[in-house]
Amino acid sequence: MRSKTRCKGLQNLSWISELQIKKWQRALKEISKRAFEQFKPPERMTVSEWADRNRVLPVGSTSRPGLWSTDFVPYMRAIMDAFADESIEEIAFIKASQTSGTESALNMLGYTIDQKPHRLLYVMPDEDTYREFSEERLQVMLTSCDCFKGKFDENASRDGFLKFRGGFCKLTTANSPSKLASLSIPYIIMDEIDKYPRWSGREANPIKLARERSKNWPGMNKLVLISTPTLKEGNIYKAYMESDIRFRYHVPCPHCGHMQPFLWENVKFDSKEPATIVEYATYYECCECHGVIKDYHKPEMLRRGKWIPENECKGRPKKIGFAINSIYSPWITFGQVAAEFQRSKNDPADLMNFINSWLGEPWENLSAxxxxxxxxxxxxxxxxxxxxxxxxxxxxxxxxxxxxxxxxxxxxxxxxxxxxxxxxxxxxxxxxxxxxxxxxxxxxxxxxxxxxxxxxxxxxxxxxxxxxxxxxxxxxxxxxxxxxxxxxxxxxxxxxxxxxxxxxxxxxxxxxxxxxxxxxxxxxxxxxxxxxxxxxxxxxxxxxxxxxxxxxxxxxxxxxxxxxxxxxxxxxxxxxxxxxxxxxxxxxxxxxxxxxxxxxxxx
Structure with missing residues (x-):
């Protein structure tokens, strides 16, 4: 009643025009709207949904600039969405080259900053790597996406510390045990962990230190471990094998519909031919019907694919593992994978790189x-x-x-x-x-x-x-x-x-x-x-x-x-x-x- 009386009083003032009153009313409405938007809780969405709405890939940063689309790399959807699943505490992701592993980690960072602002730690193998990542990847994302306007404080940020409304992102290296041991942070992403030193001085190894830092946040802690594998004794393969449940991405055969993972053994080519010939004369063979699968079949196969567990888990899993190879990559053809093998097979060092970076598998030296x-x-x-x-x-x-x-x-x-x-x-x-x-x-x-x-x-x-x-x-x-x-x-x-x-x-x-x-x-x-x-x-x-x-x-x-x-x-x-x-x-x-x-x- 008081507000109505006040409005009538304003209308009775002869020196205030009706037009001016309408302007004031519109201004009050706009202020109320902004205040509501400022304090309303963020819309509930998954990491992949957030990325599809907000993530922009600038020209020069990728071969496919523009709006991010998870449909282009559908196998990344479950990995990203697991980050927002409160029941999951640890994600181990064995990645191969050209599979969007780092871009997906950036989506997890962006989602946190925009939707669930809090303390976040990102660990890289060494200082050069983390500075390059901060300047050329993370800060580019924060300045190119509209959703971060008014949230990312560029003036208060530096290479190793990015300040945003409601929290911060600390970037450090696995060679800094004192920094890892002194921080208490719920969200931790550790990238390329197989390149980490095994021990950080006299402290425990970096991954164990990170786990210690996040355990003070029960119900909130999230540890993401990402890496191209090296050896079976390496950090990422051990983390994957220690997961409560391990997943492989299965895709349907375009001829018989049989669900199967992409395996190197089913990439068919003439091993006597040089790489230049192999690249254009390779196909994939279905393990069930032996049908010929071409590169143009791959996008639809990926879209209809599913992550299928390799093992059984009693109870609700807290640690989950994902593994994928370059055969799945939408940027790489079956022939390119085969050609890389032809170039690498006669040199153990090159072959090890092929096994690790292309097949996403740990190297097991035959000398063992x-x-x-x-x-x-x-x-x-x-x-x-x-x-x-x-x-x-x-x-x-x-x-x-x-x-x-x-x-x-x-x-x-x-x-x-x-x-x-x-x-x-x-x-x-x-x-x-x-x-x-x-x-x-x-x-x-x-x-x-x-x-x-x-x-x-x-x-x-x-x-x-x-x-x-x-x-x-x-x-x-x-x-x-x-x-x-x-x-x-x-x-x-x-x-x-x-x-x-x-x-x-x-x-x-x-x-x-x-x-x-x-x-x-x-x-x-x-x-x-x-x-x-x-x-x-x-x-x-x-x-x-x-x-x-x-x-x-x-x-x-x-x-x-x-x-x-x-x-x-x-x-x-x-x-x-x-x-x-x-x-x-x-x-x-x-x-x-x-x-x-x-x-x-x-x-």
């Missing part, structure tokens, strides 16, 4: 299963001291000891096909010289093969090695194992011998781990082209040397690395080192350039 039996299985029908008919050159490797020399001689052919033809021990430099100068017979008995180059380990009796190699320049080459991982398999280095009158030698530093990886991968191939083989008469003692080491995981420079170490039960490994040096010698004479021999009777 290497035993004497598998080594002896690589023996061919060609006897000892005989050069196979496919051979085109011989190289050798020498491991120097106090009173004797271990040596091995290996035949090489096209596509790195190789076979050991002889091995043994020499008691003197003169005896070693006579062995390396010897002519070896082919399968027809003709003595026409001689070692073209051999590498001699200079880690022991160094000056003697330099002198010997100086006297056999162009054939005998000094080498030394690297004490740390290298980018390339080997590199040259000039050394100055201590003996007067001896000219400087060109020493080759060799990454023995890389060579041993390649040898083991080729040892597990079937006998034939491209395989690493032994002669028919190879003895058990030689296989014992080759299996004297195994791959182990060690922490170096704050990071987990795989490396070769001698087994505690092993006695000798000298011929294993000789094989590495023989491989190095083959590389130095450009073994990779060898062509297939013409067939008999051909031109």
């Amino acid at each position: 299963n290497m035993d004497i039996g598998s080594v002896m299985d690589s023996r061919t029908e060609v006897p000892e001291h005989v050069v196979p008919k496919w051979a085109q050159l011989l190289t050798a490797g020498v491991d120097v000891q106090k009173d004797y020399f271990y040596w091995t001689i290996r035949a090489w052919g096209a596509k790195l096909t190789s076979q050991n033809i002889a091995y043994g021990m020499a008691r003197s430099w003169e005896e070693l010289e006579s062995i390396m100068d010897k002519f070896w017979p082919d399968e027809d008995g003709e003595l026409r093969w001689q070692v073209q180059a051999y590498c001699v380990d200079s880690g022991y009796r160094t000056d003697e090695v330099y002198e010997y190699c100086n006297n056999h320049q162009g054939i005998a080459i000094p080498c030394k194992g690297s004490s740390s991982p290298m980018v390339s398999k080997y590199r040259p280095a000039n050394v100055e011998p201590k003996i007067k009158g001896v000219r400087p030698a060109l020493l080759y530093i060799v990454d023995t781990d890389q060579y041993k990886n390649i040898i083991v991968s080729r040892l597990h191939r079937p006998i034939g082209i491209g395989a690493w083989m032994l002669n028919r008469d190879t003895e058990l003692v030689y296989a014992e040397h080759l299996t004297a080491e195994h791959r182990v995981i060690r922490t170096k420079g704050g990071r987990q690395v795989e490396m070769w170490e001698k087994k505690t039960s092993a006695k000798q490994n000298h011929w294993w080192d000789c094989e590495v040096y023989a491989f190095l010698a083959a590389d130095l004479v450009h073994v990779s350039l060898l062509d297939d021999l013409p067939e008999e009777g051909g031109e």
Whole structure:
């Protein structure tokens, strides 16, 4: 009644026009509307719904700029929406390249800032990564989406700390244990966790520290773990396997409707063709009806796909895991995946990257299963001291000891096909010289093969090695194992011998781990082209040397690395080192350039 009386009083004032009163009424209505919008609770929606309404991908930040559409990457919907599910405390996501993993993490951040403002922590592997992420990804999102206007305080923010109304986003690295240990935050996203150091100083590992920081927020805490996998012992694979329930995305066959995950084994192509051909002649085969699935089928298959659990869970799960590979990516064709494999398959380092980044699977080195039996299985029908008919050159490797020399001689052919033809021990430099100068017979008995180059380990009796190699320049080459991982398999280095009158030698530093990886991968191939083989008469003692080491995981420079170490039960490994040096010698004479021999009777 009081408000009506006041309005009538205003209307009775002759000096106030009716038009002015209407202006005041409209202004009061607008102020009330703004106040209501300011304090009304946010509309309940999922993360994917929020992203579809509000997320804008600026030009230059993606190959598909404009409004975000979860329908384009429908497999990300359940992962993002799990972030807003109050019953879920931990999400582990194994991602492959080009699957929108980081963009989805940004959607979780944006959703929190706009819908559920609170404290939020985002952890990256190192400082360079987090600064790049803050400047080029996160801050770009906050300034390009209208929903953050009036909420994101750009003036009060900096690279590692973004202030918004109702909370903040702290960005830090896994190398900062003090920062991880001092914060109490309910929402934590940890990106690329397989690149984190295993230990942060004297503190617990970064993931355990993050879990400790969020446990003070029961009913609110949310931990998201995202990464491309590395090893089975890596952080993301362990988190995925420890999830209460693990999901794989299944899609329907366009021909029979059978639901199935996209698997590498069903990508069909001719492995004998080069990558340039494979890329355009690859298809996917249904595991049920064996129908041919083309790239144009993929969008509809993804749209109709579902996350299906791999295991059973009693009760309500709190930890859930998701895993996906690049075959699902709408940006990548079946042929591109196959072509990448063709380019990577002959190099263990490249193959590991393919397994991790493209297939989204942890790398399991075959050397972990290497035993004497598998080594002896690589023996061919060609006897000892005989050069196979496919051979085109011989190289050798020498491991120097106090009173004797271990040596091995290996035949090489096209596509790195190789076979050991002889091995043994020499008691003197003169005896070693006579062995390396010897002519070896082919399968027809003709003595026409001689070692073209051999590498001699200079880690022991160094000056003697330099002198010997100086006297056999162009054939005998000094080498030394690297004490740390290298980018390339080997590199040259000039050394100055201590003996007067001896000219400087060109020493080759060799990454023995890389060579041993390649040898083991080729040892597990079937006998034939491209395989690493032994002669028919190879003895058990030689296989014992080759299996004297195994791959182990060690922490170096704050990071987990795989490396070769001698087994505690092993006695000798000298011929294993000789094989590495023989491989190095083959590389130095450009073994990779060898062509297939013409067939008999051909031109």
